[in-house]
Amino acid sequence: MNGKKIFTELLRMVCLLAAVSLVAFLLITNAPIDPLVSYVGTNSTLSPEAKEEIAEYWGLKESLPKRFLTWAGHALQGDLGTSITYKKPVAQVIGERFSYSFVLMLAAWILSSFLGFFLGIVCGLYQEGIFDRCIKVFCLILKSAPTFWIGLLLLSLFAVKLGWFPIGMAAPIGKLSSEVALGDRIYHLILPVLTLTLVSISETTLYTRQKLVEILSSDFILYARARGENRRQLVFRHILKNVALPAITVQFSSFSELFGGMALAENVFAYPGIGTAITAAALNGDVPLLLGIAVFSGLFVFSGNLIANILYGVLDPRIREGEAL
Amino acid sequence: MKKENILKVEDLTVSFSRYQKGFHKTSLEVIHSLSLEVNSGEIVAVVGSSGSGKSLLAHAVLQLLPQNAKTKGEILYRGNSLGEKQSRKLLGREISFIPQSVDYLDPLMRVGAQVQGVYGTKERQQMLFQQFGLAQDTQQKYPFQLSGGMARRVLISAALMENAKLMIADEPTPGLSVDLAMDTLKYFRNVADQGAGVLLITHDIDLALQVADRIAVFYAGTILELAPTEDFVKGGQALRHPYSRAFMSALPQNEFQPLAGSQPYAGNLPKGCLFAQRCSLCDEQCKSEDAALMRQVAGGKVRCIHAIDQDRNREIGNRHQAMAGI
Structure with missing residues (x-):
């Protein structure tokens, strides 16, 4: 840079x-x-x-x-106006709300990145095996299912039927915010995070799998095999790096999907983040808040793409050392 | 040194299964009953135009064909059958492979580490780089930073990391200057002289003439003629197959006479002799099944029923004359 x-x-x-x-x-x-x-x-x-x-x-x-x-x-000048809905400055509303959404998105993003990458690698290595077939079908179903529907399914199963998790919000009802413990917050986060993870995992898995299949049939893998590398050595010496490089950048440039999924998931679980604020602002005709969030989401997605660009330059030797040529 | 049989390919047939129109599965035979031997101290060149399946032969010997490929026949390495299991122990140690281009190197791995591979040492790699005139900082480079000639030398040093008994080189010289190409060939000669067998796959007959002990002419997925290099140098009637003769006379330094037509597509092969459609000697017999069989003629092997043994004819002729003289 x-x-x-x-x-x-x-x-x-x-x-x-x-x-x-x-x-x-x-x-x-x-x-x-x-x-x-x-x-x-x-x-x-x-x-x-x-x-x-x-x-x-x-x-x-x-x-x-x-x-x-x-x-x-x-x-x-930093003045985005005052939110009609929350009777507070827009910047402050976004700040408070985003801290909730951020935790939700971060958790789901990390989970779906690592889990998706791992699943994709296993599927690609054992292509057309029973595990691969199952995961592929699972991913295609998840990919075609709407986020709110998955959220509702999880909610009715785990919160209503089984009663394992709370049905919504970010903290127990009737507790003062000073009394809310970290455990409570995590407990309330689980279902929304699970929903968002499930929604974003299929993209990562299928992408990683596809990349791996491509790489497995590439000339340099054939050559590595001709030089006596076994499966383990192939994976650790060549495959992981060559798959991770594009996968990482895809993960960072998928911030827009993450943001969209977050908005829907938050509404299903009445989670007090940016997503529910958008709905509230829209329903109340809260012009300053709507504008503020629009600009903020633009900034968020842009920073994801920017990180992807920078990382590619740092991680890929063809760009990193190609510049010096 | 006693000659040892390093590689013996017997009646190798390679076919690919693929889907045609809808879900109809067909198999496409790309290499047909091919037999070949490489002995220690010997360079055998497989020469043929592009698209004839030469690289597949290399991949088949290395047991690295894709999963949808089926092979029949036998591949023996030093007398023992070479299957996927055995090859795993031999590849990179006793059998080395020189690929076509720099694309066969991992784009994200430094050259030095790749040349060392999983069995080599850093010392040996540095020694080889020095021997091939590669600067020591080359090992810190990535494949995309290599020039064509450097890449070629890198790939050759990788093949020399271990003292291989069998070296398979797939088009090792394109993109090299004449000097470098000659140097490369000298390395192959050295390797062979030290007791290894070299299988050189190339479309460049000049190259084969320079360095090989025997030449196999590859056409439409099989070998049409396998003969000592001298026969190819002599050309003309010293060669047994009309295609070999046409191949040689197509060279610029010879008649520069191109051969009309092109080789048949693997999915649509003629019955009998594969070359029949383009051959001036072709007659009804050539369409029979055994026209395609390999036969021994005058110290070489050929798939042509019209091939005649010049020496033997002359001998018979002489005898006749001698008898007539009595």
Whole structure:
């Protein structure tokens, strides 16, 4: 990573964020949402004059470009406005909520990466065996099933029928937040994490398997075998590295799917993260929060791709040492 | 030194199963009843145009064919049957392989470690690199950083890591300058002179003429003629098969006369002689089953029923003359 590259990446990020916020802004202003009504409620007793005054004060009468620029100007100074739903600054809401979502996504991401990679390797090595066939069918089913449906299935089985896990939320109902122990939090995380893991694992498994099959039929494996390497040596000397390299980057660039899956899983389990905040914001016509989350999700997905790019350059000698040539 | 039989391939047939239209499974025979011997101290060149299945022969001997390949016939290494199990102990130790290109190296592994492989030592690798004029920092490089000539030398040093008894080289010289190609051939000669057998697979007949003791002409998945190199140097009537003669006269330094047509596709082979469609000597007999059999003619082997033993004819002729003179 040299200076020029960092600069181009930054430029790309700025362009992306500008584009995301503009599109989100246009969508929201064209949606049948009246920020004023969202704020005061449909049956408020406020006089029309007072409403006019608020609209004037908020700048709702201005032209669209001017409204966007006002919002963007404030956003650049770190002020994303105040959430109508939570009556708190948007940045603060996102910060609090994201800490919950982050734990959920991180756990699911790590689990699905490692488990998926491992399953993919085993499937690829024992291609067309009984284990491979079972896992493949399992993955295809998971891949075609909607996230919320998997969440509901797990919920009805483990929480309702068996009663092993709580049916939702991030902590026991009726406890003060100061009394909530780490164990409680983990206990409440298990089902959402399991849902999200199941949703993302098939992609990783199938990808790893496919890569492995490709590599097994490659010339360099044939040569390694011709030089007397046994199966174990093939796996540890050549296969793992050659499969892991693309798999790692795919894992990082899959942040967008992870984010989407998280939003759905959180809603099923009423888990108080960004996902439930999006739904609440949309239902309440909470324009500042919606815009804030849109920009934030853009930033999140971008950073995943950025890490993937950087890692590829660090891990792949063809890029790392090719630059020096 | 007493000659020892290193590699003996007997009646080898390789076929691939594949799916055709829908789920109909057919098998495609790519190598047909091929027999070949390599003795110690000897370089045997298998020469043929591209697409004739030469590399598959190498892979079959190494027991590295893909899973959908079926083999029949026998491969013997120093008198013992060579199967997948036996080859595992021999590959990389007694049998070494020089692949076609740098693509056969792991792109993510440093060259030094790859040349050492699982049996070699660092000392030996460094010694070989020095011998082949590869700078010591070459071992820290990745395959993509090698030039064509460097890659070739790297692959050859890898083959020399162990004192192999059988060396199989698949197109070892393309991309090399004439000097380097000649150097490479000298190494093969050295290896052979030290008592190993070398199976050299190439499309380059010039190369074979330079270095081989015997040459096998490969066509449409089998060997049409196997004869001492001198016969190929003499050319013309010294050769037994019309294809070998055509092959030799197609060379720029000879008549430079191309042969019309192309070799038949493995899925659509003629009955009897495989070369019949392009042969000027072809007649009805050539379509019979035994036209394709290998027969011994004048110190060589050939698959042609019209092949005549020049020496023997002359001898018979002389005898006739002598008798007439009485």
